[in-house]
Amino acid sequence: MKQNYLLIVLSALMLLVNCKGDESVIDEPGQNIPQNGKVEGQVFAKNGTKPVGGALIFTIDKDNRVYHTYSDNDGKFTLTTPEGNTTLHIQTGNGKNFRTEIPVTVKKNETITVAASDTKLNQVAKMAYVKGSYDEIETIITGLGYTVTEISYQDLKNLNKISEYDILFLNCGSRSYTQTGTPSPSNDSDVYNNLSAFVTNGGSIYSSDWASAYLVGGNSNTTDCNAPGGFINDNLLCLKSIGSAGTYTNCSVSNTSLATALGFNTLDITYDIGAWEKIQNYDSTFWDVLVQKDNEPLMIRSGHYTNPNAPQIPVGTSLNNNYITICHQTSNGNSITMTISQNAWSAHQAHGDTSGPCTGNSNSGNIYYTTFHNHASGNIGKAGLILEYVILNL
Template sequence: MKKQLLILLLSVLTLVSCSDESNNSSGQKTGTLKGKVTTINTHKAVGGALVFAFDDEKNIYYAYSNAAGDFELNAPIGDRTLYIQTGDGSNFRTNINVVVQENQTQQLEESSLRLDQVARIAYVSGSYDSIEEIIASLGYETESLTYAQLSDYSIVSQYDIIFLNCGSIASSNSISNNPTATTNLAQFVTNGGSLYASDWAIAYLIGGTNRTTACNASGGFIPDSTLCSLGNGSATTLNALITNSALANAIGLTTLDIEYDLASWQKINSVDESFWEVLVRDSTTNEALMIKTNNFYDQSLAGSRVGNSQNSDWITICHVPDENGSSPITITIEASALQDHLDHGDALGSCSAVGTSGTIYYTTFHNHANQNIGNSQFILEHVILNL
């Protein structure tokens, strides 16, 4: 559906999250690295990127880029590898070699800090949604999948990320009558693949026909107890609150108006917040408008990892910072360095995902073929880079 996102209130957080958050309790000598993270071809600023380096003991020094893409990192001196990643680092990342000098500040060339696409990305075309246009606007590449191809796991499993556009299930089709596609998507996520679905495409997740009109509909693979959505949204403007601080810092917004200007869209009626994280809410009713999870995992479908072979020399781990009380951080590293990290106390896999599970995002709003999407573009760009 066509929905235009208009700003209600801007919270420009240009200086938030670019400061160093690393540990230096060991007395390690350091220098400062500064730079700007951008997309690979279009050179748009990337907010919320994790920028990090290690000392010789595999202690991590890290910072996040702010909404303008800027970061400032206090890093251990000497020859270091500087890593830049979004999400868990498995789909978008880059790294460069740097020489950190004691008590010196070094401004890094922007051209060396552009975020590379590692993932192989696909989308299923929709009637009301075209996320592939936003992906292209960032300078990244996608491939088209048909609805029918979702029934062939040998095709589905080639990808790291699949975008399910609103309206991609035609009225002549029914996900409730396509258990093969449903199982394939469940297997895809279980084995590390990430999904994005918008509006009517929630039917892929929880069942229904070309959209969902009742709770506990047949089909889908997400447990019905975790999510209910009804296609009874009407033309309205909702006051939206970005409840996830990392998302707010990354895009430089905390509140906005979301205009749903056509007559029918999927409302989230109930959501289990122990399974899903709510990222954006209606500030008046507290209803969820955007959710995320990496808690789906079906042990019976566990098998070979999905995705691009470029990932074979890299591995995702849960890194334990040296700083007391600091939360573990999910990163992706060279497989050759794995043993050193295990010796440091790190663990295989994501810090938050269940098993090898990938990430699922769902938004009640989306972009449109006419590109009249307002500031939803900032949120959707963040989703793309963090799957």
């Protein structure tokens, strides 16, 4: 009897080990679960040298069960998944903008290694940036091996133009850089209305430092709370350009997923010029704080913006037309945002999954804002790794 009991315990332990990274098998004991094998590899950006941490790696079996894991801060992963022919999905963010799909054959009780040449994250999104005076996010994007198109401030006044893109990068100083001979930005309602419609319809925005004026108003920058202009309500975010040049030491990466993907949870951030935008107050139900110094937010994110009065327009690349972003419900009560083929949606819906991301508004894009940026001297240290994460997770 004692031997039988030990056998049962050992069998249970083996099941738990085999299901590491899986999340729905043990909830469906009536299913005929095939034997498992493993897939391992390392996720890279398109340049083939930058490891990508925090990427979601998953497979889906014939019964639409999902087996998943995440890459560590070195981009490495090991996924336990049923034997047979399947597709290995690699995604960052919600999978709309960067994703790769690899056919693999999993063998029982064996581990196969996917070649690094196959695990590079492909760019699905179309990305654009507005040139700035103190910031060059485009250099980080191209350094990762991706393509981004320069547009002008005047292009922001054309909704049809910006709706061609999935992501807009608004560099610090881009308003003062492009404003010669144009109306005062604080009164430029076309830009604000278009950015509002862009995000409402699924486009994502990254802005840094003085580019807060696109969000909450101001001219070349935001000098005070309740500045005229912007498309985000003043009660949601207040900034003032009162920061001093110098280094913030021991800043905290307060978001667990971000810290895990980066492999560190503290860093020093150098502000090479003064009058940078300090966040005075913010609505914590609207913004997530990702990086902070004590109680001062330095990097925030929101997926909650929507304007019910904005025009409904298609935004982004046609490559997403046959894909849908869903919230997959796991057996342990957690949820995962992933992008899958539209053809597979009905089966996932039958499993209890829902349309749209697991957090934020289902149709809206993300807004990332950092008080720091890729400043002219280029000596940004670990902040550069954070900006790489932002690019891949918009």
